[in-house]
Amino acid sequence: MIKKCIAGNWKMNLTRAEAETLARGVSGADTSGADYVVCPPFLHLDTVLQVLGGTGVSVGAQDCAAYDNGAYTGAVSAAMLKDIGVSHVIIGHSERRTHFNETDEMIRQKVAQAHKHGLVAIVCVGETDAQRTAGEEQKIVETQLRDGLPDSVTCDNTIIAYEPVWAIGTGNTATPEDAGIMHDFIRTWLEGRFGDDAVAFRLLYGGSMKPGNAADLLAMTNINGGLIGGASLKADSFLAIGGVV
Numbered sequence: 334m335i336k337k338c339i340a341g342n343w344k345m346n347l348t349r350a351e352a353e354t355l356a357r358g359v360s361g362a363d364t365s366g367a368d369y370v371v372c373p374p375f376l377h378l379d380t381v382l383q384v385l386g387g388t389g390v391s392v393g394a395q396d397c398a399a400y401d402n403g404a405y406t407g408a409v410s411a412a413m414l415k416d417i418g419v420s421h422v423i424i425g426h427s428e429r430r431t432h433f434n435e436t437d438e439m440i441r442q443k444v445a446q447a448h449k450h451g452l453v454a455i456v457c458v459g460e461t462d463a464q465r466t467a468g469e470e471q472k473i474v475e476t477q478l479r480d481g482l483p484d485s486v487t488c489d490n491t492i493i494a495y496e497p498v499w500a501i502g503t504g505n506t507a508t509p510e511d512a513g514i515m516h517d518f519i520r521t522w523l524e525g526r527f528g529d530d531a532v533a534f535r536l537l538y539g540g541s542m543k544p545g546n547a548a549d550l551l552a553m554t555n556i557n558g559g560l561i562g563g564a565s566l567k568a569d570s571f572l573a574i575g576g577v578v
C-alpha cells in the first residue's frame with residue numbers, strides 16, 4: 334500500500350504575509366494518512382520553511398535550474414534549494430512547458446540536477462485537449478516519460494504527476510475512469526523501465542482536483558495522491574482533500 338501524497342502548487346500567488354498565513358493554516362495537517370507538500374514561489378520558500386519546520390509538512394519549489402551554478406541570470410539551482418531546507422521540486426509543469434518553452438531535454442537535465450542535490454522531483458506529464466481529441470494522449474505521455482526521466486530516477490526520488498493540460502485551472506476534472514486509465518498506463522510503462530520497483534512510484538493526479546471530486550479520483554488503484562493548484566490556496570480545501578484519503 335503506497336502512502337498517498339497531497340502536494341499544493343501555489344504557482345505565482347500570494348504576498349509573503351499571505352504565504353505565511355497559509356503555511357500556518359496547513360501546519361496542523363494530519364500526516365498519518367497522507368504526506369503533504371506545499372510548493373510556494375521561490376521568494377516565499379524561506380518564510381514557509383520557518384513556519385513548517387518540524388511539522389511533517391514538506392516544502393517544495395516549483396522549478397529549478399538545469400545547471401549547477403554560474404552565469405544563468407534569474408535562475409535558482411537545486412543546490413540552493415537543498416541548502417535552505419527544501420525537499421521537493423516540481424519539474425516540467427505544463428505552464429513551464431508552455432510559457433517558458435521547456436522541452437523534455439531541459440526537464441531531464443533539471444530532474445538530474447534535483448537528484449544530484451538530494452531533492453525529490455515531482456515530474457509533470459500530460460496531454461493537451463487537441464492531443465486527447467486526436468487519441469494521442471498515451472503517446473504524448475510516453476514520450477514525456479521516456480525523454481524527461483534521467484537515469485538517476487528511482488521510486489524514492491521521483492514522483493510522477495499526470496496533469497492533463499485541459500484540466501488545469503479550468504474546473505474540468507478528468508473523470509476518475511479516464512485518469513485511472515492513464516495512471517494504469519504510466520504504471521505499466523514504469524514496469525518496463527524499472528521492473529519490480531515500478532509498484533512503489535507515487536503517481537499523482539492534477540487538474541482541478543478539489544474536496545468534492547478528490548475521493549473518487551483517489552479511490553482509483555494507481556492514483557496515489559494529488560497535485561493541487563487552485564484548491565491549495567485555501568488551507569481548509571487543501572486539507573480536506575487529504576482528509577478523504
Ligand code: PGA
Nearest residue numbers: 501502540541561562563
Ligand atoms: P489546478 O492546478 O488544481 O488549479 O487545476 C493544478 C496544477 O497545475 O498543478
